[in-house]
Amino acid sequence: MNPASNSIDPEWAWAPYEPTGAEDWSLAHVAHFHRRAGFGANWQTLQESLPLSPVTLATQAVSQVESAEVESSSQALVTSILAAGGLNQLPAWWIHRLLQGSATLREKMTIFWHGHFATSGAKVRDPQLLLRQNRLLREHALGDFAAMVHEVSKDPAMLMYLDSDSNRKVHPNENFARELMELFTLGEGRYSEQDIRELARCFTGWEVRRNEYRFNPYQHDDGTKRLFDQRGQFGGEQGVDIVLDREDCPRFIAGKLVRYFVADEGLSGEELIEPLAVEFRESGLQIAPLVQRILSSNLFYSEHARARKFRSPIEFAVGFLRTLDGSTNLIGFSNSLKDLGQLLFFPPNVKGWNGGREWINSSTLLARANMMHDLLARSETRFGGGDLQEYCDSQGWADPEEVVDRLSTLLLALPLNSEASTELTQLLESGSGDPEKRLRRALALFVSLPVYQLA
Amino acid sequence: MLSNRREFLQLAAAGAVTLGAQGLAPAFLRAAAREASGQNNVLVVIQMSGGNDGLNTVVPFAEDRYYKARPKLAIAKNDVLKIDKRLGFNPVLRGFADLLEAGHLGIVQGVGYPNPNRSHFESMDIWHTCHRRSEDRNEGWLGRTVDQLQHAERQEIPGVHVGNDRLPLALFSRSHRIPSIQSMDQFHLKAKEEESMQAFRRMASQSTDSEGSMLDFLTTSTVTALDVSQQIQESIKSQSTAVDYPQTGLGRKLRSISQLISADFGTRIFYAEIDGFDTHALQAAAHTGLLRELGEAVSAFVEDLTATGNLDRVTTVCFSEFGRRVAENASEGTDHGTAAPMFLIGGQVQSGLIGKHPSLDDLEQGDLKFHTDFRQVYAGLLQQWLKCDSEKVLGEHFDPVSVIRKA
Structure with a gap:
């Protein structure tokens, strides 16, 4: 059905996608949608999305409204941040919305407009004014x-x-x-x-x-x-x-x-x-x-x-936690995004973040690996409110092979190659240390792999 | 202070060193060979981002028009650090004035290009790639230089970008990944367990994708990061410096560059940025702060290179994407302009003024007219300093500016 890559027919390109069989509409397709329209989705959301059509998914996404609960916790966070001066906690405030919110496409669009109408706290040092602009962008994000x-x-x-x-x-x-x-x-x-x-x-x-x-x-x-x-x-x-x-x-x-x-x-x-x-x-x-x-x-x-986007630092980090129902120390998590090259409210210049290959260099790649290493080493980092091992058990992932397989479906835009799959399975089966630590270490390596950097 | 290379050779002679597995030791041996063949010169590029106001950097204090155009921003004749009877440095550039005195600083005046673009991003891309928008801009002039140098003699780390910003387009190369290093102490992988490190290296190196694809780009970038960080961590521990660098962004970057030059990975090209030159409003304070940071950091760098015996093999060049409008605006700032000076620093540069100051009487849309194409300066650096074929890098012939003192 796809024409050759160098001659894409515009009419075909923008016509609604109408899958005809199970091969055209699988978990991989739904996961792709959620990675792009949001920040990834957990297993349950993927299952819930599968019976819906592509048009329904997109239509629902553009009309999402944030829940009153998240709006009120977000507002409470604003109050406490402003009371404390606030400029440097602004990234954490937004990350909280990204992790907890349900209107994920609206947030994704707000990030788009933040990069488009880039304004940096490094120069405009007033957090109230920056938040006011942020509200403006969110309000019009899909308007x-x-x-x-x-x-x-x-x-x-x-x-x-x-x-x-x-x-x-x-x-x-x-x-x-x-x-x-x-x-x-x-x-x-x-x-x-x-x-x-x-x-x-x-x-x-x-x-x-x-x-x-x-x-x-x-x-x-x-x-x-x-x-x-x-x-x-x-x-x-x-x-x-x-x-x-x-x-x-x-x-x-x-x-x-x-x-x-x-x-890209x-x-x-x-x-x-x-x-x-x-x-x-x-x-x-x-x-x-x-x-x-x-x-x-x-x-x-x-x-x-498919797999033709480089994950932005936000997609890399927020996507990881959202996909595995993760939670962690908000401030530490948000600040570590600076070394990855995307600190919200602090774009590098008026052109915002260029994205694409520019996200990737040796410093940002090491920073990505180190961020995940620290994140998974921290005991505050929980999955579904508990240990990673408990989380895998609760999802019914029975053995190391299945864990690696499910993680691939959830997190990767391309299949994991068989060598890496074998290595990871072996690390889980026979590595040193207690099982929870082993699992966390393997997961940190998993999301540091080149293939996870694609969305 | 002895350079690391010399120390190594002495130690090696004394039998105190065994050759390491990481390829570090052979680099020293190759360095000796490079020295003999003249392929040992290093280029450091400092990018002044935002559009540096050339007129308040090198001040034409003898021109009435300068003072008429800038009632609030002009620098008084009595304040400048005189270069000659007509031109002087901004008073905060004491470091540059001293370097000029010592014969270590060249000022290439009136540099620009035809049909100047006044967008930061477009103009910066033109300086980085030497190409206009309509042409292929996937690689930069330094990336093409690296390709050529690597072809002649392969180095472990051919170029380094020091900073946490995105990799400058100038350093993009088809065949090589130039690492960005934010700071020496952060540039390493935290995972310590040997088994996971080895497993990760094996997994990360697996790429079945075609060359140039996105996954291939990620794979080669990851492998480069692992290799380079390991080498740097192992060698940089022994590097210290006797020089006090200013505690500024550029000071820290130049300090890292000096460490990397001393460690000698055969790196020929370094790149650092100092941002903030886009002074549309209240220019005076911001601009003097930036020039002071530049002058002090470069001074410390030269002092350090002198102490390590590297001054004669390192040339530093400073550029900005454009200069600024001659007339000041109503916000006590200046808008985007065109021609501006470039600076050359090092033990072997052509010292003094190179070319004449652009006329303040003959403007184009309120901007200075350039008389020297930046690619002529690049051509000089490529041919006279890096011993490269400049036409291959620049895509066409440019008459090189004499940037290096004739021996």
């Missing part, structure tokens, strides 16, 4: 892209991060205008330097005072601007609308979402994205239908997508 861009443009944390909290008529600051077009809406090269200068003029008079956006008419340049093919005495809002109206905007966003959800490599060509871009534009830039479409498509379930 109206245009509304989100308008709000982000007036978001104090964003304006402070891009040095645009005091934009004067004489010598307008170009930074926000540039990043709005290059990184937030159109993509590099889809505008001229002239457009940047003109758009910067539209934003003159935009300020942040006492942590709130404010328009200062005395600093606004109300002269005529020439932005793309339009002329007028545009203000900032009109400037944003003109940019959002460009055809490059839905293309850029749809392309980036496809890369986020489908594959091997997909190319504007033709492939074009049908999605057209739909996205015609829907008035509504995000949920676009994401729903991607997550239920032929392409999403094809060989072009």
